[in-house]
Amino acid sequence: MTVLSLADIEAAIRDALDTIRPGAVGLPGNADLTQEADLDSIDVMDLIMEIEDRLDLSIPVETLAQARTIESLRAGIHQLNGGKP
Numbered sequence: 001m002t003v004l005s006l007a008d009i010e011a012a013i014r015d016a017l018d019t020i021r022p023g024a025v026g027l028p029g030n031a032d033l034t035q036e037a038d039l040d041s042i043d044v045m046d047l048i049m050e051i052e053d054r055l056d057l058s059i060p061v062e063t064l065a066q067a068r069t070i071e072s073l074r075a076g077i078h079q080l081n082g083g084k085p
Helices: 006-020 041-055 061-066 070-080
Strands: none
Touching (some): 006 041, 006 070, 041 070, 061 070
C-alpha cells in the first residue's frame, strides 16, 4: 500500500468538501466541520464517501467520530493509511 501524503489527503478532503458544501472549501484546517461548514450527519457521511472514492480506501466510523476538523480528519486518514501520527 502506498502511504498518501498529508497534502494529498487534505486535497481530497477539500475536493470532497467542495462537492458537498462549495462555500466551505476555503475554511481553515482547524474549522469545525459541523459548525463552520454547516454539515449535518448526512452531509458528513456524504463527505466521507466522497473522500473514500477519491483516496480509494475505507474510513472506519471511529476515525470519523474522532475527527471534528479538517486537520483531525486528515491526521486520522493519514494514520489509517499507514502514516506516522
